[in-house]
Amino acid sequence: MNTMSQCLCLVFVCFWTFWGTILALDVLPQKEKYLPDYNFYHNISQTEKDLKSIALLYPDFVRIEWMYRSRNDAPQLVTHITNFSLPFFDESPNEGLGYRKILSPKVLVLFSYGEHAREFFPVESCFHLLKNLTDGLKAKLGSYEETFTRSVLRRFDIYAIVMANPDGRSYIESSQNFCWRGTSRGVDLNRNFDWQFAKSGSSNDPEDEEYRGPLPFSEPECNVYIHLTSLMHFDAFISFHSGIRRIYMPFADTASKTMRRIPYNNHHMEMLSTRLSSVTQYRFKFGKAYDLNLYPADGTIFDYMAGVQQQLSCGVMRSTQG
16 A cells, blocks of 8 residues: 555544534634533643543553643643554565565654634544544454554554644633634734745734734744654645535645646645545535635645645645534
8 A cells, every 4th residue: 555545544534523514604703603512522621631541541552742832831732643663664565475574664644633723623523533543452353443443553653733722722711702713812823834924815913813923933833833844754734624514725825826836746635635525425625725715825834834845735624613
């Protein structure tokens, strides 16, 4: 199985939780009709508590990286998921050569959740993924669940930024302003990256929910993306959001729309998006973000990953709370 196929298999597992039915195109703040029920959603303290519990139960497969912090020194809960007894390579049968084995690098994937404070569901989908991947570790030996889990954890090296914007979530919980999107300073983390920064697809108004901040990477919450991609080159990056049933391929910015820019690995992104669009009964529309969006978005994380870091990148959106 090649790297692209393996990426598809892993993203399918995560994508099963991303389906929805409500159309929400207005990007302006609006009063919530329904308040989040914390019997179903994690608040920020429960998120940390439950992640710790999973890591304690499965220390050979799940570890939390505590070094990545927000402006207010809250952990972004970067979770590293793999079989740590096989830290670098996947040992796979070499077809046609009998019992001979070959070593190939694990598929390296970065998932991003919780970039916008008001979007609760992406964090819940991350827990769903973790549960799917760890339940097989306690399943009957040789069962489908056990085989599936061990196969994924042997072949993949997964990093999940579980709570990219913890300060924003803390503000929501203390203020009860469930329309809040930004960081503690009101900066939209998804407009703060150094890709077409400060163009028309963002705002310089601190009162606007698409406020980009004073400078690219002005928010400490960006550092986790910069640092992880400086340490390793990911085979795929997926950014998860709430809002509508769509899969966004780069690019989303104003200049790219004008010049019809496409990423260098566009073919693979189209393959990934085509397969993802139909993995559930709820069909997702997919395409270039500048074609799907009614508005441009400059300085986004997934455009930065595709345009600067040259990684297979896409944004997945579904509709639910937030």
